[in-house]
Amino acid sequence: MNFWNNPLWPEAASKDAAAHDKLFFTITGLSVFFTVLVCVLVTVLAVKYRRGTKADRTNPIDHSTKLEVLWTGVPLILALGTFVWSARLFVENRDMDRDAMDVFVVGKQWMWHLQHMDGTRENNELHLPVGQPVKMTMISQDVIHAMYLPAFRAQYHVVPGRYTELQFTPTKPGSYRMLCAMHCGTHHSEMVGWVHVMEADEFAEWKEANGDKNRPKAGSVIEAGKMVFEDKNCGSCHTGENNVKGPSLYGIMGEQRSLANGQTVAVDNDYLRLSIIDPTSQIVEGYDKTMPSYSSLTEEDILALNAYVKSLGNAGDLVPFERPGAPVPPTATAPDSSTDTANRTASPSTTQTEDEIQ
Numbered sequence: 001m002n003f004w005n006n007p008l009w010p011e012a013a014s015k016d017a018a019a020h021d022k023l024f025f026t027i028t029g030l031s032v033f034f035t036v037l038v039c040v041l042v043t044v045l046a047v048k049y050r051r052g053t054k055a056d057r058t059n060p061i062d063h064s065t066k067l068e069v070l071w072t073g074v075p076l077i078l079a080l081g082t083f084v085w086s087a088r089l090f091v092e093n094r095d096m097d098r099d100a101m102d103v104f105v106v107g108k109q110w111m112w113h114l115q116h117m118d119g120t121r122e123n124n125e126l127h128l129p130v131g132q133p134v135k136m137t138m139i140s141q142d143v144i145h146a147m148y149l150p151a152f153r154a155q156y157h158v159v160p161g162r163y164t165e166l167q168f169t170p171t172k173p174g175s176y177r178m179l180c181a182m183h184c185g186t187h188h189s190e191m192v193g194w195v196h197v198m199e200a201d202e203f204a205e206w207k208e209a210n211g212d213k214n215r216p217k218a219g220s221v222i223e224a225g226k227m228v229f230e231d232k233n234c235g236s237c238h239t240g241e242n243n244v245k246g247p248s249l250y251g252i253m254g255e256q257r258s259l260a261n262g263q264t265v266a267v268d269n270d271y272l273r274l275s276i277i278d279p280t281s282q283i284v285e286g287y288d289k290t291m292p293s294y295s296s297l298t299e300e301d302i303l304a305l306n307a308y309v310k311s312l313g314n315a316g317d318l319v320p321f322e323r324p325g326a327p328v329p330p331t332a333t334a335p336d337s338s339t340d341t342a343n344r345t346a347s348p349s350t351t352q353t354e355d356e357i358q
């Protein structure tokens with residue numbers, strides 16, 4: 001399946017591809033239409049009124065409100081229409097699907113490094129089951145790259161120092177190009193790979209056959225994170241409860257944090273990453289600058305640590321053990337669980353109010 005032989009158009013192999021193609025063709029069509037219209041008018045009028053022709057030059061029109069409204073109004077409506085259309089597609093596509101299958105991506109000069117949540121690693125290749133929404137969490141180890149999957153009409157920058165996300169749903173089995181769309185150095189053009197979309201049972205077989213070969217000893221990403229956590233002795237300060245040495249990391253993913261400087265921030269992958277490599281940048285309220293910096297950890301170790309922290313009592317996820325001292329969650333009775341979760345995880349040493357949590 002090599003679409004280089006057909007340079008005009010890559011295959012449409014994702015859920016959003018058709019909608020994006022429609023928009024793309026509409027914008028291209030409009031541009032071609034107006035370009036041709038203006039070119040033809042310029043040529044015809046230039047020829048007709050060139051010096052020396054006998055064209056009728058009596059009563060030259062110097063103003064026509066009707067014409068002006070027409071040539072301002074029509075393009076305005078068309079432009080606003082395409083704006084609303086594309087903005088809606090964009091917002092829909094950037095609204096991340098929480099139930100999507102997670103894939104971690106690290107870009108580096110000049111290769112793509114991909115990891116499935118069960119720990120299976122791949123380089124410049126990614127195997128996916130058909131019909132399954134996929135969410136990539138991506139970061140670069142060096143310069144700016146861009147994950148570009150033309151057949152899925154998906155592209156997003158992969159930058160050092162912060163996570164970006166990309167989601168798509170492959171709809172057709174086959175092999176499709178994975179490219180880097182950001183000029184990232186000498187061998188940028190070689191930073192290419194393949195996405196292999198397979199039927200669900202084939203994918204399961206592939207996992208079975210290749211999992212062991214590619215899987216690190218630690219097993220899943222969460223287990224790998226746990227290994228780093230134990231290796232670096234994070235647990236000497238972070239236990240299941242807030243204590244004098246450090247705050248509990250249980251259930252913090254997705255919650256709000258009050259900082260010593262009075263700010264409130266949301267705990268997400270970026271916050272966790274910063275807390276680990278540069279702890280003094282954001283001090284949790286009630287604590288001092290006692291956590292050492294772990295800036296020497298690799299991006300992969302940090303991604304694994306994040307996955308591990310997220311697994312610690314995040315509602316609906318893997319819960320290794322009950323948070324000590326946590327009140328029994330009112331699962332059956334409380335349909336509006338947002339404040340309950342916040343209350344459960346609000347730490348005794350910080351003074352979060354209901355307002356801050358919102």
Ligand code: HEC
Binds near residue numbers: 232233235238282
């Ligand atoms: C010497 C004790 C100590 C060690 C060891 C330590 N931390 Fe911390 N950690 C703290 C303290 C104190 C804070 C709160 C102050 C701050 O934000 O820096 C904190 C905050 C954090 C936060 C932000 C938590 C929140 O509630 O918002 C994260 C995430 C974190 N640590 C992860 C780690 C990881 C991962 C490791 C191991 C690689 C680690 N820590 C090792 C003491 C420690």
Ligand SMILES: [Cu+2]
Binds near residue numbers: 146182183184191
């Ligand atoms: Cu690149």
